[in-house]
Amino acid sequence: AQKITQTQPGMFVQEKEAVTLDCTYDTSDPSYGLFWYKQPSSGEMIFLIYQGSYDQQNATEGRYSLNFQKARKSANLVISASQLGDSAMYFCAMRGSQGAQKLVFGQGTRLTINP
Amino acid sequence: DSGVTQTPKHLITATGQRVTLRCSPRSGDLSVYWYQQSLDQGLQFLIQYYNGEERAKGNILERFSAQQFPDLHSELNLSSLELGDSALYFCASSVFPDRESTDTQYFGPGTRLTVL
Numbered sequence: 001a002q003k004i005t006q007t008q009p010g011m012f013v014q015e016k017e018a019v020t021l022d023c024t025y026d027t028s029d030p031s032y033g034l035f036w037y038k039q040p041s042s043g044e045m046i047f048l049i050y051q052g053s054y055d056q057q058n059a060t061e062g063r064y065s066l067n068f069q070k071a072r073k074s075a076n077l078v079i080s081a082s083q084l085g086d087s088a089m090y091f092c093a094m095r096g097s098q099g100a101q102k103l104v105f106g107q108g109t110r111l112t113i114n115p
Numbered sequence: 116d117s118g119v120t121q122t123p124k125h126l127i128t129a130t131g132q133r134v135t136l137r138c139s140p141r142s143g144d145l146s147v148y149w150y151q152q153s154l155d156q157g158l159q160f161l162i163q164y165y166n167g168e169e170r171a172k173g174n175i176l177e178r179f180s181a182q183q184f185p186d187l188h189s190e191l192n193l194s195s196l197e198l199g200d201s202a203l204y205f206c207a208s209s210v211f212p213d214r215e216s217t218d219t220q221y222f223g224p225g226t227r228l229t230v231l
Contacts, residue, residue, distance in 0.1 A: 043225050044223075095220075101170070102148065102160035103150075103207075
């Protein structure tokens with residue numbers, strides 16, 4: 001079974017600072033994908049970034065980067081130069097390579113950016 | 116805009132009723148997934164369809180059913196509704212290459228169901 005753990009229910013960060021959102025995972029699949037989604041107060045789920053388990057380099061997408069440490073089974077999201085619009089719920093998710101292609105989500109971290 | 120559309124955006128109904136949620140995937144995507152987001156359960160996978168056929172089932176109640184039509188849009192039917200069915204229901208779509216873990220799922224805006 002796959003499991004995602006996000007240990008930070010909430011985080012408060014000053015605008016323009018960098019922030020790291022923690023995510024650890026557990027799986028027995030030899031190949032898997034890790035995803036981060038953003039859910040603003042309006043409710044939609046916005047795809048941010050993807051990391052494959054065999055990718056040699058950490059994924060980056062604009063101000064988002066993924067600090068992937070396979071041995072520690074962690075896939076932390078780093079947001080650089082935070083903006084007020086980054087205030088939202090952030091979900092880490094995993095998809096395995098075997099069985100159902102569903103996403104398994106963590107409980108989420110609510111990020112609040114203070115001006 | 117993810118390219119996935121869902122209707123309606125909001126739905127308010129009474130216990131015991133039946134509702135249908137509709138989803139149109141992104142152009143070119145063959146796979147549709149349904150998820151339920153509730154305060155107590157978080158985000159839970161319900162069911163997946165690929166090119167019209169059911170591919171996987173998750174924590175979907177027997178009162179719920181879904182289908183994917185030849186034009187690839189999907190409908191989620193919820194019947195004998197209970198208060199606990201109140202939640203945000205998401206549809207997601209992906210290209211779904213077989214056994215490919217890189218396949219990204221793009222989510223629609225969701226349908227917020229309130230059962231009174």
